[in-house]
Amino acid sequence: MRNVASASIEQLINSSIFACMRKAIFYGLILALLIFALKTIEYKFLVRELPIEIYIGIIAVMFSVLGIWAGLKLTRPKRVIVRVAQSPFVLSEDNLKSTGISRRELDVLELMAEGLSNQEIADRLFLSLNTVKTHTSGLFIKLDVKRRTQAVQKGKELRLIP
């Protein structure tokens, strides 16, 4: 696990370096072109018709905008890793209702999920073996399964048990 993580981080660093270089060169070229274009236009139209201050202001604004744009494009999005931790298990009342599973059946399901036999469940809940079997039968019908292993599976899927 640790190896995988560090490997991917290295990849990320390498790829980001190359990507940065490529982008820097790209925007550098655009910048050079822009300067060249300005020079060409300069002597033809502007320099004698407008005051030098406005000319400088235009250049300043243009390159500021270019810089901002380049700055945004140049950087990769900063990643904030949000870890989604174990949710502490909240019983799904909805699924409990929709399945029609009763409180007592849920008790049995919980112990069933711990790998207990019907007899052990009966002992824990101070019930007779027959009663536990009744509840398990009810569970299988309501969960629409055939075996206790499947009942445990489905119980977890439906967030009835942790």
Added chain:
Amino acid sequence: MRNVASASIEQLINSSIFACMRKAIFYGLILALLIFALKTIEYKFLVRELPIEIYIGIIAVMFSVLGIWAGLKLTRPKRVIVRVAQSPFVLSEDNLKSTGISRRELDVLELMAEGLSNQEIADRLFLSLNTVKTHTSGLFIKLDVKRRTQAVQKGKELRLIP
């Protein structure tokens, strides 16, 4: 869950709007100051000593840098939410060895975890029922459990099955 998420997104949008406005004003002021400084310097030192092209180039570079810097500072880090979802399940070779569980037994354990009966497992793996029972017996001994529900539990704990 949905309420919490949308609430935090609204907060984020509001706070980012205000933060952006404050920063924009701040950097706008800096930009204005810089232009003013240039104007002041212009007539005093540079305009007669250097060719106009170099002067324009310096301004272009300065404002490009300022723009890049402003562009970086102006934006809050883009959040890329990386969900650390279900780890893709890596079988624990260590636990496999330490328990002494064989490849075939692991196959059976996997299907057992899906809630299949021994007969169904036999059908899936093209084995006889007896063979599957042999494997399950071996599993119970090696996992030190009594029932298949417990075997599934322990198999998951030991990262032998997903």
Added chain:
DNA sequence: TGCCAATTCATCCTTTCGGGTGAAGATGAA
């Protein structure tokens, strides 16, 4: 008060599971 659902327990029966033992073929390492 009367009804309904949940809970409890029972009996009967079938299927599945789990334990024990044995054994034959395949594979692979010493």
Added chain:
DNA sequence: TTCATCTTCACCCGAAAGGATGAATTGGCA
């Protein structure tokens, strides 16, 4: 080659699980 392990399958037996049905008791709700 020999030996250990894995894989496959068989038979037997008891225990557990599962299915069907019936019935007594209880607690809440109309």
